[in-house]
Amino acid sequence: MTSSLRGRRAGLMVCAAAVALTLTACAGPDDGVAAPAASDSPQVEEVPSEPTPTAEPSPAPTSESPSPAPTEDPTQTEEPEPVSLPASDPTVVSVPVIGVEAELMDLGIQENGLIEVPPYNLGSPPGWYVHSPTPGEIGPSVILGHRNGIEGGPGIFADLPQVEIGDSIEVTREDGSVATFTIYRTELFDKSREGFPTLEVYGNTEEAEIRLITCDGLNTDTGVLEDNFIAYGRLDS
Structure with missing residues (x-):
């Protein structure tokens, strides 16, 4: 697979039922309002005092002392960056709870x-x-x-619908690292274009996640698997 075919894919996902683009708007920083410039202190004309027996001269007005600059609250900290790994193509997927460990091939788009x-x-x-x-x-x-x-035997994900929330998915990568995910959601969806959750499966996420997809929902009258089973996982910290 050429590097151009693999081109960066975050932000551009393709639907399993039909090609679809998920557009992500980039939110810029909030527009701030500049603080007004400090005005000059008011000028007061000196007037000679004329002492009288009944009144004291009024003090000349003075400018207000500037407010102290706000200080940063030491209890407030920046949100940590989500856990992630650098790009490295996967080589092996493992789902220990169902005894799966298999090498991965590359899948692209058909004509x-x-x-x-x-x-x-x-x-x-x-x-x-x-x-x-x-x-x-x-x-x-x-x-x-x-x-x-092949020949009617079980496929590699024959037991995938048995996984549960909290189970692990492990993916070995070309750089030798292993990305471990914890399943947080499993669902069954109709294979029809209307039923498949395109955005939930292929849409952008704020964290590193994984989707394992297989067929399910056997129609005993037709022998056709009419549904997709999907396991959603999130990268362990």
Whole structure:
């Protein structure tokens, strides 16, 4: 896969049901109002005092002392940057709770605009969608795998619907590091264009996240898997 094909993908995600762009507006810093410049102290004309037996001369008016400059509250600290890793392509995905450990292939976009799926003739390996962030980068990294394998056997993600919130997903990366994610959400969605949660799966996130996607929802009358099962994970700190 060329570097141009892998081009940076945070901010530009593609729908699994059809090509769709997620636009992210950049919010600039708040417009501040400049503090008014300090005015000159008022000038007071000196007038000779004329002492009288009944009154004392009034003191000349003086300018107000400037307010002390505000000091920074030591209890306020900047919000920490979200945990993330530098870009590095994934090589192996592991889901220990269901006994999965498999090498990853690259998945791109088909000519019809749909995301590629792992080919059955290569043993149905899981695949990383190359236009999503690498696992550990800020944003949702997307990995797909079949529920069924070749010749009707189980696919690599046959047991993925058994994972639960709190389970781990581990991804080994080309730089030798391992990105570990904790599942925080699992859901079943209709495969139809109307049912698939495009923004929730492919839309930008403030943290480093992962999505594992497979098929589910077997229709016993047709033998077709009509749903997608999706596990959402967040990078461990």
